[in-house]
Amino acid sequence: MKSSIGIMLLLCVVLTGCRTLRENVCRAPAQVELELQTLSIESATFAALARDKLLSAEGLAQLQAAGKLEIQSTLVVLTEAGEQTTIKSTKEWRYPQSYESDNGDKSKQDSTRQKTVSGGFIGNTLPVTVFAPADFQTREVGHIFNVTPSIAPDGRIWLTMVPEITGEPTWENFGPELAAGAKEARSAQMKQPIFSTATLTSKIFIRNGQRILIGACPAPLDNKQTLVFILSARILN
Numbered sequence: 001m002k003s004s005i006g007i008m009l010l011l012c013v014v015l016t017g018c019r020t021l022r023e024n025v026c027r028a029p030a031q032v033e034l035e036l037q038t039l040s041i042e043s044a045t046f047a048a049l050a051r052d053k054l055l056s057a058e059g060l061a062q063l064q065a066a067g068k069l070e071i072q073s074t075l076v077v078l079t080e081a082g083e084q085t086t087i088k089s090t091k092e093w094r095y096p097q098s099y100e101s102d103n104g105d106k107s108k109q110d111s112t113r114q115k116t117v118s119g120g121f122i123g124n125t126l127p128v129t130v131f132a133p134a135d136f137q138t139r140e141v142g143h144i145f146n147v148t149p150s151i152a153p154d155g156r157i158w159l160t161m162v163p164e165i166t167g168e169p170t171w172e173n174f175g176p177e178l179a180a181g182a183k184e185a186r187s188a189q190m191k192q193p194i195f196s197t198a199t200l201t202s203k204i205f206i207r208n209g210q211r212i213l214i215g216a217c218p219a220p221l222d223n224k225q226t227l228v229f230i231l232s233a234r235i236l237n
Contacts, residue, residue: 029081029083030236031079031080031081032079032149034076034079034087034149034231034233035231035233036087036145037075037229038072038229039072039228040069040227041063043226045068046216057212057230060213081149084146084147085146087147088145089142090142090143092138094136095137095138096135096137097136099131099133101132131189141167145163146162147231148160155208156206157205157233158204159203159206161214161231162201163214167196167197170193171193208233208234208235209233210232210233211232212232
């Protein structure tokens with residue numbers, strides 16, 4: 001009798017553990033696969049499609065099949081529903097945040113060896129001021145997409161998106177004038193980058209597995225080409 005009771009208690013423990021494990025598995029967040037595809041299209045063709053309101057993922061797929069689109073990249077990431085993930089295609093720009101100057105008692109006495117230091121004209125006895133870049137920092141330039149997928153009760157997917165596009169910088173010189181009064185006075189080369197960034201926040205509702213056109217921008221190195229971005233989301237479990 002005692003052994004039968006022990007076996008029954010053991011079975012209850014095992015069944016309770018299995019039920020708890022099954023409930024935990026059922027409560028596990030669903031996995032969502034996100035795919036971001038970057039395509040290149042002639043700007044004139046893109047403008048014509050936009051004018052005629054024919055821009056769509058399906059229409060671009062037809063152009064791709066006809067050889068009128070070029071795939072630049074395809075990025076795939078797996079994330080949990082409700083968790084933000086980042087998909088990006090960038091490169092790093094390294095630039096100085098400051099310049100250090102050498103204001104010692106250096107001078108050039110040889111009139112036959114006039115030269116330019118940091119863009120400034122140096123004469124016979126004018127002091128040589130050297131500006132060296134310092135305090136370097138890096139910044140990502142390119143396309144960054146922060147995406148948070150959520151699953152609705154009917155199986156569709158909410159996508160909260162915060163895209164950020166940063167173009168290659170332009171450079172401006174903030175250096176002071178060197179050798180004031182000289183015949184060829186110039187400014188010291190103390191250049192700083194000016195970055196341009198476009199960002200927005202959007203929330204869209206799509207079907208499971210649907211591909212959508214989420215944006216476009218001019219190609220960074222070819223103004224005759226436009227980059228378009230196609231995003232798809234698929235529930236895995």
